[in-house]
Amino acid sequence: xxxxxxxxxxxxxxxxxxxxxxxxxxxxxxxxxxHYLGRKGELTLLLRDLKDFPVEERKILGAxxxxxxxxxxxxxxxxxxxxxxxxxxxxxxRLDLTLAGYPFPQGSLHPLTVTANKMCDGFxxxxxxxxxxxxxxxxxxxxxxLNFAPDHPARDMQDTFYVDLKDAKGGDLLLRTHTSPVQIxxxxxxxxxxxxxxxxxxxxxxxxxxxxxxxxxxLEGFYVDRNVTMADLKWTLEAFMKDLFGSQxxxxxSPSFFPFVEPGAQVAVSCVFCKGSGACxxxxxxxxxxxxxxxxxxxxxIKGCGYDPEKWSGFAFGAGIExxxxxxxxxxxxxxxYENDLRILKQIQ
Ligand code: PHE
Numbered sequence: 001x002x003x004x005x006x007x008x009x010x011x012x013x014x015x016x017x018x019x020x021x022x023x024x025x026x027x028x029x030x031x032x033x034x035h036y037l038g039r040k041g042e043l044t045l046l047l048r049d050l051k052d053f054p055v056e057e058r059k060i061l062g063a064x065x066x067x068x069x070x071x072x073x074x075x076x077x078x079x080x081x082x083x084x085x086x087x088x089x090x091x092x093x094r095l096d097l098t099l100a101g102y103p104f105p106q107g108s109l110h111p112l113t114v115t116a117n118k119m120c121d122g123f124x125x126x127x128x129x130x131x132x133x134x135x136x137x138x139x140x141x142x143x144x145x146l147n148f149a150p151d152h153p154a155r156d157m158q159d160t161f162y163v164d165l166k167d168a169k170g171g172d173l174l175l176r177t178h179t180s181p182v183q184i185x186x187x188x189x190x191x192x193x194x195x196x197x198x199x200x201x202x203x204x205x206x207x208x209x210x211x212x213x214x215x216x217x218x219l220e221g222f223y224v225d226r227n228v229t230m231a232d233l234k235w236t237l238e239a240f241m242k243d244l245f246g247s248q249x250x251x252x253x254s255p256s257f258f259p260f261v262e263p264g265a266q267v268a269v270s271c272v273f274c275k276g277s278g279a280c281x282x283x284x285x286x287x288x289x290x291x292x293x294x295x296x297x298x299x300x301x302i303k304g305c306g307y308d309p310e311k312w313s314g315f316a317f318g319a320g321i322e323x324x325x326x327x328x329x330x331x332x333x334x335x336x337x338y339e340n341d342l343r344i345l346k347q348i349q
Pocket of ligand 1: 177178179180258261264293294295316317318319
């Protein structure tokens with residue numbers, strides 16, 4: 001076979017294949033491909049014949065042959081698309097696009113967030129609105145305005161972390177030790193009457209153990225109006241506890257000291273596990289669980305916020321959210337709330 005014969009055969013294959021392709025339906029395309037482009041296909045064999053030609057001719061003819069191969073493959077793809085043969089291929093493939101995917105792990109709120117939300121809901125039902133305050137707080141809001149004198153020993157119980165900066169008036173900046181500064185911020189920016197709760201993170205320089213952490217969460221609540229007394233505080237906390245823990249829950253008050261309340265109280269709820277019946281590891285047999293600090297807001301605090309203490313009075317309380325979460329979910333060690341171990345978090349929904 002000489003060069004011209006080879007070219008003539010190539011032209012024949014081109015004409016024959018392209019006209020045949022136009023008439024081939026989806027089912028015939030695989031056979032068409034084998035016939036022309038397969039291992040023993042017409043074009044493949046013709047290209048193989050090139051081995052008998054001198055190098056220079058082989059180069060030129062090879063380029064022509066390969067050009068037809070490319071042209072034919074492209075035309076074949078177009079025809080596959082036209083006839084829907086691509087979809088037929090999908091049927092054969094092992095990938096089933098209609099199968100359901102792998103289950104996507106759905107996240108959920110952290111137990112502490114759930115607890116805080118529940119507590120806020122409880123107070124919202126009683127007419128409280130929600131406020132927020134900064135985590136980096138001025139000494140003034142965290143201590144001074146709350147009637148902690150600069151050298152008062154009550155500050156020792158709330159040792160914290162200081163920031164290497166000063167506030168605008170040169171006062172210390174620190175990580176807030178409780179949510180009580182929100183009382184001051186709310187009173188200074190709003191007119192009474194006020195009924196507010198605020199939940200968030202607080203910090204203390206504490207060693208970590210089963211019931212202490214250097215970062216934890218509190219819920220603050222306060223009510224300022226005319227003639228607010230300890231009786232209003234008692235009614236409000238009782239209504240809240242019964243809503244959260246059930247109607248059998250009882251509340252007890254015992255005297256305690258916080259510089260920003262007078263009188264001040266430690267508030268306990270009847271043990272939700274043993275209902276006060278005795279040998280219980282959670283309440284240690286006392287029948288009571290201490291849950292929060294509370295009291296009637298000190299007149300110095302009311303005055304410092306620009307309200308007339310003869311006209312306005314209020315109550316306030318501050319509760320550890322971890323403690324409530326531990327009771328609601330039966331958790332013995334608060335560190336479980338921070339370890340982010342899914343085996344534990346998944347049990348608490
Ligand atoms: N802020 C107090 C604390 O963290 C709790 C408290 C709040 C006490 C409001 C009385 C009134 O210990």
